[in-house]
Amino acid sequence: MKNFTKLIMASALFAGSTTFAQTKNAVVDNIVKEATDNSQLEKLAHELFDGIGPRLVGTPGFDKAGKWALDKYKGWGITARQEKWGEWRGWERGITHIDMVYPRVHSIEGTQLAWSPGMKKPVTAEVIILPEVTDSVAFQKWLPAVKGKFVMISMNQPTGRPDDNWKEFALSGSIDKMKAARTAQTDAWRKRISNTGFNTRTLPVALEKAGAAGIVTNNWSAGFGVDKIFGAYTKTIPTVDIALEDYGMLYRLADNNEKPKITIQAESKELGVVPTFNVVGEIKGTEKPNEYVMLSAHFDSWDGGTGATDNGTGTLTMMEAMRILKKVYPHPKRTILVGHWASEEQGLNGSRAFVEDHPEIVANLQALFNQDNGTGRVVNIGGQGFEKAGDFISRWLEAVPDTIRHQIKTSFPGSPGGGGSDFASFVAVGAPGFSLSSNSWSYGNYTWHTNRDTYDKVVFDDLRSNAILTAILIYMASEDPAKLPRDKSTNLPAGRNGQPGKWPEPVKANRHGGLD
Incomplete structure (x- = not known):
């Protein structure tokens, strides 16, 4: 009788694991199918880069883009909100025209x-x-x-x-x-x-x-x-x-x-003090609504170009991943959040403000994935110094199609990022934030903060790959029965000064930019 009972229990466990595996495979397959057959990336890129343009914090362009993002999320059935966290010097770019008139x-x-x-x-x-x-x-x-x-x-x-x-x-x-x-x-x-x-x-x-x-x-x-x-x-x-x-x-x-003589016509408007905000979208969790997985990208840009690859491509990756998740995984176990941060370019201010203002989310964060280094496909993921990150991220990556996964190099536990992009705001307070690091496409010299950062530099095949990767990682992190531990590595690489590596310290958000 005991052997029969054990057999029944084993059969039930096998059936349960098989059902989960089948469900997992079905969701992953649907993520890939939706991203491939019904991609919205080109449409979103045109609307954001061509229609709205650059998104310098404190400008009408940033405000217009925020309203556009809210409208998009509403159309996809995703709850989204603007979270005001500070104020900024308001400014609007006008015409610049320069001519040499002599010799x-x-x-x-x-x-x-x-x-x-x-x-x-x-x-x-x-x-x-x-x-x-x-x-x-x-x-x-x-x-x-x-x-x-x-x-x-x-x-x-x-x-x-x-x-x-x-x-x-x-x-x-x-x-x-x-x-x-x-x-x-x-x-x-x-x-x-x-x-x-x-x-x-x-x-x-x-x-x-x-x-x-x-x-x-x-x-x-x-x-x-x-x-x-x-x-x-x-x-x-x-x-x-x-x-x-x-x-x-x-x-x-x-x-x-x-x-030589030149004539300069440079028009602009001072707009006084204007509010600045993050855009936060949410798909409420069912089993663990007070635990969170997050998608992350900064929404603001410099305005020499249209901010297409810094960080329009990261923004669109996260929006597309959220759209896909809402369609194929509408009832996640954990709550899924997306953060579109303001004033990253002036010092990670939007994400730092979010960390300061939402300790309840930070304390219950399963994982955050941030993308912010151009249009390229993701090729590196590190553990940011979290001792157990490799166990979890490696497991989540197993669900990613091999055509995407085989391009990615991992480094665990890795070293905590002290800056560079918004994941670092979370890492500094001991929360598991990770960077989805892309290949170059000559990002550093040709599009990063430049006058050539425009729509034509976007590589949409790579963006589709990144949206699929992000959506699957978020899905797997939401479903994982275990919570990613926050144990910090005790063997951090030495710094540039040769001194032992240290965990980065939190930095306060600047909530009054350009007003001093």
């Missing part, structure tokens, strides 16, 4: 930096170069010369060709010569800046106070025709970035005392 007429490629002051009317003035001075006293004597002029404060690059182009075509002696010249010029320019008694942040303000008509920069991103576009430090005069090709031309003309 010849030429339209210049360039744009004003974010938060650059608006101009009441176009200004035409001579362009001059920040001079070499021996010290701050000599600089102060020169400073009145800037009155009424546009001042160039960036180094003139010796080449506009990226290094890989040189490696492909140049003789070894030529590339060595170029690199030596660039290193020498870079060192000399740093000294030129430091000898003024200011730094790259305070120098524009000093020139502004001395009566300069505007500040002209070039922040080359080491690729053909690509610059990084960040923020201005001036309050009353425009700061514009001019593309390397045109910057070099103006620099050479000024350097040869040909007194």
